[in-house]
Amino acid sequence: MIITRKIEFSASHMCRNPALSDAENRELFGLAANPHGHGHNYVLEVSVEGAPDAVTGMVLDLKELKDVLNREVVEPYDHRFLNYEVPPFDRVIPTAENIARDIWVRLEPELNRPGRQLRMVRLYETPDLYVDYHGEETCST
């Protein structure tokens, strides 16, 4: 069984690769390369897979999941400029893909327990763009 909890945070970012020129950044990232940054209302869905506990009837306590998400994601990310205030984005470009992966890395040790595991992180940068990350997967056909 998979259970999902949804949270939101608002943050600003810009997408620039310091190894590239202004023109190359503009070509690659478009408006997202604007040097003073811009913001999004990010929506995050976190899915955990497991079987309901025989006694509690729960895969995990959603209150516990809420606390983990607040501590590991909302507190560090919310109302921050990711590039300047939230490592590793001082050196990793805060694209939706990299943010999804950073969230996965933060959450996996907090959520994986015997009988349950983090299954998916879905990060909406806008209602029209989202990234699903399931942890490291080989890129096969």
Next chain:
Amino acid sequence: MFHVTRRYQFAASHRLHSPALSDEENRRVYGKCNHPYGHGHNYVLEVSARGPLDPLAGSAVNTRLLDRLVSRQVLEPLEHRNLNADVDWFGPVVPTSENLGIEICRRLKHNWNAAFSGEWPRLEKVRIEETPRNIFEIRADEVE
């Protein structure tokens, strides 16, 4: 591996009417979708692609390239059109959302390499909401 999904919208009309069926059979099979002058929807299209991170961009899918591809191949030909009268994709095929989804998926797959020249990203699936309650999903490996 990342799975990136982009959501688009277009408005179009269609009429479900099969030349292989009599008028009465068409009315029975398609009901109000067979009304003679057609009807419209605000279609929502989701296009998903998958791949590893491009180290230069820190992203798996360049959404600007994806937007350009989808605009050219799908949104521009379909936006504010009548699928039966204005769009030559269907021939005798009835423009149900099943067939529309298959055709969109096929067009994106055929033109994919012109937009994304490398091995990655690859088209993963297409999902169409004909209305918020009727949803059709086609994996890229289901079409030629």
